Amino acid sequence: MCGIVGYLGFRRADQVIISALKRLEYRGYDSWGVAVKHGNGLELIKRVGAIGDVENYSLAEGNIGIGHTRWATHGKPSEINAHPHTDCNNKIAVVHNGIISNFQSLREDLKSRGHEFTSETDTEVIAHLIEEEYRGDLKEAMMKAVERLKGSYAIVVMHVDKEELVAVRYKSPLVIGIGDGECFIASDVPAVLDYTNRVIYLEDGDIVKMWNNGFIIWNNGKEVERKIDTIPWSIEDSEKGGYEHFMLKEIHETPRVIEDTLFEYLSEDIDIDVSFSAGISEIVFVACGTSYHASLIGRYLIEKLTGIPARVEFASEFIYNPPPISRTLVIAITQSGETADTLEAMRIAKKHGARVVAIVNVLGSTATRIADYILYTRAGPEISVAATKSFIAQLIVLYLLALKLSKLPGSEIEKLIEELRIMPEIVRRILEHEEKIEQIAEEIANFEDMMYIGRGIGVPIAMEGALKMKEISYIHAEAYPAGELKHGPFALLGKHTPVIALLIPDETYEIMLNNIKEVKARESLVVAVADEDDAEVEKYVDFVIRVPKTNSVFTAVTHSVALQLLAYYTARKRGCEIDKPRNLAKSVTVE
Ligand code: F6R
Numbered sequence: 001m002c003g004i005v006g007y008l009g010f011r012r013a014d015q016v017i018i019s020a021l022k023r024l025e026y027r028g029y030d031s032w033g034v035a036v037k038h039g040n041g042l043e044l045i046k047r048v049g050a051i052g053d054v055e056n057y058s059l060a061e062g063n064i065g066i067g068h069t070r071w072a073t074h075g076k077p078s079e080i081n082a083h084p085h086t087d088c089n090n091k092i093a094v095v096h097n098g099i100i101s102n103f104q105s106l107r108e109d110l111k112s113r114g115h116e117f118t119s120e121t122d123t124e125v126i127a128h129l130i131e132e133e134y135r136g137d138l139k140e141a142m143m144k145a146v147e148r149l150k151g152s153y154a155i156v157v158m159h160v161d162k163e164e165l166v167a168v169r170y171k172s173p174l175v176i177g178i179g180d181g182e183c184f185i186a187s188d189v190p191a192v193l194d195y196t197n198r199v200i201y202l203e204d205g206d207i208v209k210m211w212n213n214g215f216i217i218w219n220n221g222k223e224v225e226r227k228i229d230t231i232p233w234s235i236e237d238s239e240k241g242g243y244e245h246f247m248l249k250e251i252h253e254t255p256r257v258i259e260d261t262l263f264e265y266l267s268e269d270i271d272i273d274v275s276f277s278a279g280i281s282e283i284v285f286v287a288c289g290t291s292y293h294a295s296l297i298g299r300y301l302i303e304k305l306t307g308i309p310a311r312v313e314f315a316s317e318f319i320y321n322p323p324p325i326s327r328t329l330v331i332a333i334t335q336s337g338e339t340a341d342t343l344e345a346m347r348i349a350k351k352h353g354a355r356v357v358a359i360v361n362v363l364g365s366t367a368t369r370i371a372d373y374i375l376y377t378r379a380g381p382e383i384s385v386a387a388t389k390s391f392i393a394q395l396i397v398l399y400l401l402a403l404k405l406s407k408l409p410g411s412e413i414e415k416l417i418e419e420l421r422i423m424p425e426i427v428r429r430i431l432e433h434e435e436k437i438e439q440i441a442e443e444i445a446n447f448e449d450m451m452y453i454g455r456g457i458g459v460p461i462a463m464e465g466a467l468k469m470k471e472i473s474y475i476h477a478e479a480y481p482a483g484e485l486k487h488g489p490f491a492l493l494g495k496h497t498p499v500i501a502l503l504i505p506d507e508t509y510e511i512m513l514n515n516i517k518e519v520k521a522r523e524s525l526v527v528a529v530a531d532e533d534d535a536e537v538e539k540y541v542d543f544v545i546r547v548p549k550t551n552s553v554f555t556a557v558t559h560s561v562a563l564q565l566l567a568y569y570t571a572r573k574r575g576c577e578i579d580k581p582r583n584l585a586k587s588v589t590v591e
Contacts, residue, residue, distance in 0.1 A: 002097040003027050003069040005191050006156040006165045008212045009182025013065030018054045020191040021067050025051065026239040028381025029069035030077035030364065035084040035093035036065035040160050042093055046082040064163065066156050068095040071381055072363040075120030085124040087131035088116050091160045094130065096123040097187050098152035098172040099263065106148060130157055139209045142166045152263065156185055165210045169202040176200040176208065176215060178228065183210045189231055190238040197231040245578045247384035251564050252431055255424035257389045260378035261396040262421065270404045276355055276373045277405055280329040283310040286318050286345040287333040290387040290467060294394040295333050296460035297556045301402035308405065315345035325352040332358045335382060335390040336587040337365025346370045359397050361390050375401070384579045385586050386472050388564045391464065395556050419551055426548045430561050437562060440527055440543045441569030444498050451489065452479040452500045453515065455508035461556055462502055465563030471581050473571035482515040493522040502559050503530035503537055506552035516540050529559045
């Protein structure tokens with residue numbers, strides 16, 4: 001996720017901005033840049049890679065400037081694509097977070113009117129639009145430019161002729177930091193905390209004009225007052241947005257991640273180019289870990305919704321025994337795009353003549369260079385080793401892909417799409433009741449073994465739930481199809497082994513209840529995950545984690561978010577080091 005900083009005041013803007021950008025490093029970035037106004041010119045610096053020591057850089061002296069850490073979305077990481085972006089005359093500089101979805105048409109339009117573009121980014125159109133609209137009033141020009149933008153954005157702009165900054169927010173966060181004789185604007189609080197703890201969180205549609213000793217906020221053309229908050233956190237706390245761990249913060253980012261991923265591929269209808277699927281007779285997913293579990297859910301969706309046969313292979317096994325590939329589409333799923341086993345599986349698949357699609361989170365990663373076709377998830381950087389929001393983003397892409405390839409009647413597809421559109425709200429509702437999950441976690445935190453069971457789509461959800469539990473709480477957690485218990489795992493059940501049972505509102509429901517009764521007969525404590533309308537399940541289990549009722553296919557989202565929280569609170573109760581579990585790395589770059 002990109003980071004924005006703007007400064008006006010009495011200090012050297014370059015030093016303030018670079019040190020503030022360092023405070024946003026936790027968000028992840030691949031390149032960065034700063035623009036400072038001096039006299040009636042702009043001085044810019046742009047770099048790829050880490051910032052390093054602030055003292056290494058010195059721009060011209062000036063007290064107004066803007067800066068940016070970039071997490072590439074449109075255009076690879078490079079100095080040219082790094083922000084700030086400028087207009088044709090280098091008078092206007094812009095930094096931006098978010099995605100401008102109509103940038104291609106705007107770019108063409110601006111080019112036809114003589115604007116010259118230097119980068120591949122969506123952001124650069126903003127600088128040129130403001131240039132077109134500028135008649136001496138920067139705020140007016142910004143307002144007019146913004147009217148033409150579709151997408152999500154937090155934008156800060158400066159002009160060489162103005163002793164001011166203008167910013168606007170729509171679906172991407174921005175906070176004002178209020179100092180004494182100085183003003184800050186940033187995408188997150190840590191950027192300003194070295195200088196002030198008085199902040200204003202801007203709201204969607206807010207546009208703000210800032211001077212070194214004041215600011216005005218407008219919304220919908222009217223001046224508005226916004227509450228000033230005093231931040232009580234330390235810098236370290238604030239990087240986590242006040243959450244105790246990145247993992248919890250990232251789980252809470254899920255609704256926004258779903259919105260961003262849907263936004264990327266769903267405007268009026270599903271906007272995925274599936275030309276890669278022409279003539280294929282089967283799909284093989286390759287992935288590792290959590291991405292492997294997303295693949296299992298992908299297989300379920302593809303087979304259920306499209307009828308195309310699909311298989312899932314551990315990337316590390318595919319390497320030794322690639323299945324015969326003829327008219328096969330290989331879909332590699334990887335958050336980092338750098339997992340060595342997955343990359344090798346992709347290379348082998350290509351060598352065997354398969355078409356390879358990558359569902360990937362990190363732009364410019366190695367997987368994006370190997371794949372024939374890329375579908376990005378829009379989860380933003382994930383810092384906690386345990387994958388949470390990126391897993392849900394992978395599911396969202398898989399829903400969209402399966403629905404796009406689906407042969408279901410149009411009305412049924414539309415119903416599912418409508419439900420997909422409300423998934424951010426559904427996840428918000430789960431997060432609002434997380435204290436109930438925390439209470440249940442306290443009941444199971446002292447056990448050393450657990451069993452997760454499900455049927456149908458519940459099986460891969462159970463596998464991912466068990467993986468989350470084991471990797472961060474160090475509790476031995478196994479996942480089984482509920483029907484398999486009687487073929488061996490029953491021997492493990494008893495008072496010492498709680499069972500997490502996933503209830504899916506489909507044809508598996510009744511038989512799952514029977515399985516739960518069998519488990520109870522072995523005296524295991526049972527925690528069920530079930531929907532709010534399910535009045536039956538609580539008769540048979542010890543605790544129920546409730547989630548909003550959805551079509552059964554979307555339980556992969558609802559139940560998984562609940563299980564992520566269960567793992568998180570269990571690990572927290574056990575005092576584990578949640579964000580960096582022992583022996584694990586975020587990106588596994590060795591085979
Ligand atoms: C578990 C987890 C790992 C990764 C796996 C693959 O929470 O994060 O199991 O899912 O290492 O990583 P990517 O998706 O980056 O290929």
